[in-house]
Amino acid sequence: MNNIRVRFAPSPTGPLHIGGVRTALYNYLFARKYGGSLILRIEDTDQARFVPGAEEYIIEALAWLGIRFDEGVHIGGAHAPYRQSDRKPLYRQHVDRLIADGWAYCAFDTPEALDARRREYERQGKTFQYDAATRGAMCNSLTLPEEEVRKRLNDGAPYVVRFKFPADTQITVNDLIRGTVTVNSGQSDDKVLFKSDGMPTYHLANVADDHAMQISHVIRGEEWLPSAPLHVMLYRALGWEDSMPQFAHLPLLLKPDGNGKLSKRDGDRLGFPVFPLQWRDPASGEVSSGYRESGYLPQAVINMLALLGWNPGTQQEKFTMQELIDLFSLERISKAGAKFDLKKAHWFNHEYLMEQPVETIAGWFSETLKGKNLSADPARVARVCRLVKERVNFVSEIWDQASFFFVAPESYDPAAMKKRWKENTPAVMRDVRQLLESLPVFSGQAVHDALQAYAEERSLGMGEVMIPLRIALTGGTFGPDLQEIADVLGREEVLRRTDGILKNRE
């Protein structure tokens, strides 16, 4: 119907981090909003950094978050293959054409030679750059005699292909978020397009594939802005300028503490996951936590990420995926980097947790119980969840709030005892015990009424009666309505715990 085609093109060098997830999300929202297509392309041109399992991880993580693709390495499509290593033969022709047209050349300098050259410049306080000014002094097809070049190529000598950046032209990149960015070509070095291992570099592969896959908009992180002029030049050199995609460079996600862009290594150092899913590094065995395993709901992660660098201009803060799709626009993406806000992430999760049916929450909490070798009637678990859910941000916190429903307290909060367990309390508790035992019908309401009557009769504050009982039942001064607690626990257990605390204080 229309020609909006965008892609998310991660490199399988490890787990995706939330910055990457946000890039994927924005691409997804943009595609959906305009009825376009989203493509998942795997950019694995660096064989040395390939990490097994990373591709599967990326697919699973995005699926968990509800980001769906129309074409991609995992589902195929009209432009398959979608993995760059599988597209290897396709790149060679572009390189050959660039060389033939004088846009690129072969360079035979060894990594060691380049290193030496860089060090030499450094000694003189300068920075070496392989460009129009220096390429004439290097070992390449521009400086070597034609015959020598042919000989080296025939002999299979290792070489790379470099882009021949013009010495002095203005290159303009039109960015949908930042406006016009102009740089002089003289600032750029002759980037390697084709490596000695026969694989293209990111720059060539990216441009070639975006063109082949008819990508209309390149929405990617700001770290790519400096190389965007090269990409523009590449489109021009390959004769594709007319169908060049539009660029939108997203602001970076920053570390919440100090400075700098959020990176994979920040991991759990800062108290929040940087990965959508838990990741176990296959080489080191090191485990990094994920949002999913930490108890975040995918909707919360999506909502939080969507607002890190974008907003609809209204005061609405909570959005369904469909609302995000309807509201999204590239124009409303901010230019400055955004710091991750842990507290707000918690708040979002709380909000979405509250929206879940109690049965769902109870289902999750049952797993926690199972893990502790506790079993309970589903109706009872659901009831407990209903009582405590508003007090937590994560399902994992329910246990902290509700363990006493399943296990009698083994100790009593010293601070609470000090403050609330008075001299006359044991006597009061013995009366309370008596009262509850003789209740004709035991219910939360009955307990409440009986204690209220007792307090009035003895001219005691409700707190003097209720709080010690609360401590007896829960171990501290926290938790939901005491009447509800008593009701769930039942007479037998309430009496047992009352005895328990009295015995403990003797």
Next chain:
RNA sequence: GGUCCGUUCAUCUAAGGGUCAGGAUUCAAGAUUUUCAUUCUUGCCAUAGGGGUUCGAAUCCCCUACGGACUACCA
């Protein structure tokens, strides 16, 4: 070092020349409650600095400062 990008409360951000600079999160206080939490109410807190342009600037321009990205045969 060089090139490019950026800069509104602690954090995410709104206000695209004229508003008491708004909202959310956090934090604090109050109310409520038998506890804690929730909830409700209130409060604290910002246009980096300096120059212009203009009747008028958070908004446009310049300089400075600060921050960031990039500067590999990595993406």
